Amino acid sequence: MKPFTTLQGLVAPLDRANVDTDAIIPKQFLKSIKRSGFGPNAFDEWRYLDRGEPDRDCSGRPLNADFVLNRPRYQGASILLTRENFGCGSSREHAPWALEDYGFRAIIASSFADIFFNNCFKNGVLPIVLAADVVERLFVETEAREGYQLTIDLGAQTVTTPAGEAIRFSVDGESKHRLFNGLDDIGLTLLHTDKIKAYEVRRKAEARWLFQ
Amino acid sequence: MARTLYDKLWDAHVVHQEDNGTALIYVDRHLVHEVTSPQAFEGLKLAGRRLWQAKTVLATPDHNVPTTDRAAGIVDPVSRTQVETLDANCVEFGLNEFRMDDSRQGIVHVIGPEQGFTLPGATLVCGDSHTSTHGAFAALAFGIGTSEVEQVLATQCLWQKKSKAMLVKVDGELPAGLTAKDVALAIIGRIGTAGGNGYAVEFGGAAIRALSMEGRMTLCNMAIEAGARAGMVAADEKTIAYVEGRPQAPKGDDWQQAVACWRTLHSDEGAPFDAVIEFDAALIKPQVTWGTSPEMVLSVEDRVPNPIDAPTAVKKADWERALAYMGLTAGTPIAEIAIDKAFIGSCTNSRIEDLRQAAAVARWAVAQGRRVASNVKLAIVVPGSGLVKSQAEAEGLDKDFLAAGFEWREPGCSMCLAMNADRLEPGERCASTSNRNFEGRQGQGGRTHLVSPAMAAAAAVFGHFVDIRGLMNEARQ
Numbered sequence: 001m002k003p004f005t006t007l008q009g010l011v012a013p014l015d016r017a018n019v020d021t022d023a024i025i026p027k028q029f030l031k032s033i034k035r036s037g038f039g040p041n042a043f044d045e046w047r048y049l050d051r052g053e054p055d056r057d058c059s060g061r062p063l064n065a066d067f068v069l070n071r072p073r074y075q076g077a078s079i080l081l082t083r084e085n086f087g088c089g090s091s092r093e094h095a096p097w098a099l100e101d102y103g104f105r106a107i108i109a110s111s112f113a114d115i116f117f118n119n120c121f122k123n124g125v126l127p128i129v130l131a132a133d134v135v136e137r138l139f140v141e142t143e144a145r146e147g148y149q150l151t152i153d154l155g156a157q158t159v160t161t162p163a164g165e166a167i168r169f170s171v172d173g174e175s176k177h178r179l180f181n182g183l184d185d186i187g188l189t190l191l192h193t194d195k196i197k198a199y200e201v202r203r204k205a206e207a208r209w210l211f212q
Numbered sequence: 213m214a215r216t217l218y219d220k221l222w223d224a225h226v227v228h229q230e231d232n233g234t235a236l237i238y239v240d241r242h243l244v245h246e247v248t249s250p251q252a253f254e255g256l257k258l259a260g261r262r263l264w265q266a267k268t269v270l271a272t273p274d275h276n277v278p279t280t281d282r283a284a285g286i287v288d289p290v291s292r293t294q295v296e297t298l299d300a301n302c303v304e305f306g307l308n309e310f311r312m313d314d315s316r317q318g319i320v321h322v323i324g325p326e327q328g329f330t331l332p333g334a335t336l337v338c339g340d341s342h343t344s345t346h347g348a349f350a351a352l353a354f355g356i357g358t359s360e361v362e363q364v365l366a367t368q369c370l371w372q373k374k375s376k377a378m379l380v381k382v383d384g385e386l387p388a389g390l391t392a393k394d395v396a397l398a399i400i401g402r403i404g405t406a407g408g409n410g411y412a413v414e415f416g417g418a419a420i421r422a423l424s425m426e427g428r429m430t431l432c433n434m435a436i437e438a439g440a441r442a443g444m445v446a447a448d449e450k451t452i453a454y455v456e457g458r459p460q461a462p463k464g465d466d467w468q469q470a471v472a473c474w475r476t477l478h479s480d481e482g483a484p485f486d487a488v489i490e491f492d493a494a495l496i497k498p499q500v501t502w503g504t505s506p507e508m509v510l511s512v513e514d515r516v517p518n519p520i521d522a523p524t525a526v527k528k529a530d531w532e533r534a535l536a537y538m539g540l541t542a543g544t545p546i547a548e549i550a551i552d553k554a555f556i557g558s559c560t561n562s563r564i565e566d567l568r569q570a571a572a573v574a575r576w577a578v579a580q581g582r583r584v585a586s587n588v589k590l591a592i593v594v595p596g597s598g599l600v601k602s603q604a605e606a607e608g609l610d611k612d613f614l615a616a617g618f619e620w621r622e623p624g625c626s627m628c629l630a631m632n633a634d635r636l637e638p639g640e641r642c643a644s645t646s647n648r649n650f651e652g653r654q655g656q657g658g659r660t661h662l663v664s665p666a667m668a669a670a671a672a673v674f675g676h677f678v679d680i681r682g683l684m685n686e687a688r689q
């Protein structure tokens with residue numbers, strides 16, 4: 001997993017509440033045997049005018065010009081700004097996979113669905129909860145100024161606006177540690193490699209048959 | 213201090229303990245199938261990671277495989293790709309796989325115990341919720357997600373918080389004709405599908421000790437339907453006898469040492485449980501689910517319930533929705549519900565003992581000049597593995613089934629979840645020995661009634677549910 005320390009990036013506003021995982025990545029893509037490459041199908045039903053299918057090349061598909069992420073000014077955005085209860089619905093890990101593959105490393109909202117929130121941390125994406133009035137203000141600023149960027153500092157737990165205002169956010173210590181160091185569960189487990197090996201030696205002595 | 217079986221299994225596998233209660237747990241055995249593994253393998257490849265202990269893995273395709281002519285291959289391209297991807301990953305990572313054409317192929321939860329891969333005292337995981345099955349061997353076994361599949365492949369470990377311990381104690385003697393499936397459904401009917409949430413459940417008591425290993429597996433398989441991630445039964449002489457001589461069981465000196473260790477795999481006298489629930493097996497009757505959740509279950513003597521009688525407003529709405537989906541009217545005797553199809557199989561009920569029980573009904577039917585009822589369009593028997601299939605054939609069970617009008621199929625998950633070609637059409641009603649009666653589980657719009665193998669076979673023969681106890685009395689006369 002990519003570590004997340006600081007991020008300065010373009011902000012894209014998705015002005016909707018209750019965006020569910022089926023909207024983030026429709027269910028037909030779950031048949032896929034892949035974990036990567038879901039980016040072109042993120043928000044598939046909103047983004048394209050036709051229906052997407054797994055393994056279909058998206059480059060020639062008709063785009064929905066009305067969908068905010070399709071606007072030229074938001075191309076290359078790495079921060080998604082959205083409304084409450086983002087990521088509700090099923091527990092599929094495909095949702096953060098798709099957002100990350102699209103290029104989003106951080107999502108700012110006034111609240112998130114629980115499982116999705118945890119899945120983000122497992123997949124290198126930082127979900128940031130800010131008060132609804134702050135989110136509202138960021139929406140206004142983002143739309144008012146083309147090229148609007150925010151700077152996110154996970155260590156300091158701040159989101160800084162172009163005007164230099166630093167907005168603090170909270171994050172659970174364990175999740176912060178993992179994301180800051182790029183430790184997915186595997187990385188974190190491998191920090192204990194010596195202990196795993198010592199366990200195996202100890203266990204082999206008492207239950208050798210489990211190691212044949 | 214007196215420890216529960218769960219305490220003993222847990223303690224023996226803690227690699228590292230964090231202050232916040234999270235522990236790193238060592239995994240001894242890992243079963244892999246085609247549906248939940250591809251992203252895990254891809255993740256390993258992308259990160260350039262290797263397997264920690266390739267030999268702790270046993271892989272097989274089961275969900276997507278056809279149960280008819282295997283030589284024809286898999287017709288659906290999406291299913292075929294998933295199976296071929298598993299084959300390719302097993303080659304690339306050097307894993308032991310029983311491929312579709314291997315005589316040992318079968319449902320992961322059937323082949324693990326059959327091979328002696330599942331061992332008492334071990335931790336065993338699989339990207340599949342019914343991994344709880346293997347707890348029948350006094351093992352700590354539970355299902356995991358795709359990220360965790362990848363983690364176990366790469367590190368042999370999982371981050372876990374310890375659950376609370378529940379004892380479900382079933383004493384008394386189970387009436388003739390009743391099975392572990394009836395016990396499992398009766399338990400879920402009482403405690404509900406969330407009754408085991410947050411618990412590791414140990415099944416104990418005289419009726420559990422009297423069950424065969426097949427029966428214990430059926431029971432532990434359904435622990436997840438009661439909301440418990442893990443179910444388990446203490447090891448005893450039956451456990452040891454089942455494992456002895458299996459291809460991957462310990463041999464020689466190791467066997468002696470293993471057996472000595474396995475004899476300690478039970479809860480100590482006076483060990484503390486966070487919850488204890490007691491049942492009297494003698495009072496259990498043949499169970500039939502009527503709704504769209506395993507807890508919506510009654511005995512074959514009962515009538516379809518009336519939502520007016522539901523204990524809460526939320527349940528009332530659930531019951532109304534379930535009755536509408538199932539196409540049932542309150543007050544209808546369960547025994548008058550006619551079926552369109554019967555499915556005998558799945559990781560719950562596709563082992564040799566299950567097939568023997570169903571075949572006995574088929575044999576009885578043939579002796580009576582009966583066969584599968586004319587209103588039943590399809591009655592299929594799907595053995596849990598290639599080895600179960602050949603043993604059944606050696607015992608002549610296939611002939612019993614065929615003579616009575618059942619179809620005899622190749623092993624796999626089949627109509628349990630309808631990922632292959634075996635499925636219900638919208639509105640079709642099925643007597644099924646599987647474990648989930650959710651909406652659409654056996655095919656879109658399909659209606660599932662969960663029952664034991666003997667009850668499913670009897671329903672196929674009569675065209676509607678019948679009380680297996682009455683049929684057994686008749687058979688005796």
Ligand code: SF4
Nearest residue numbers: 342558559625628629
């Ligand atoms: S038989 Fe059914 S429940 Fe069992 S592993 Fe297969 S699909 Fe899952």
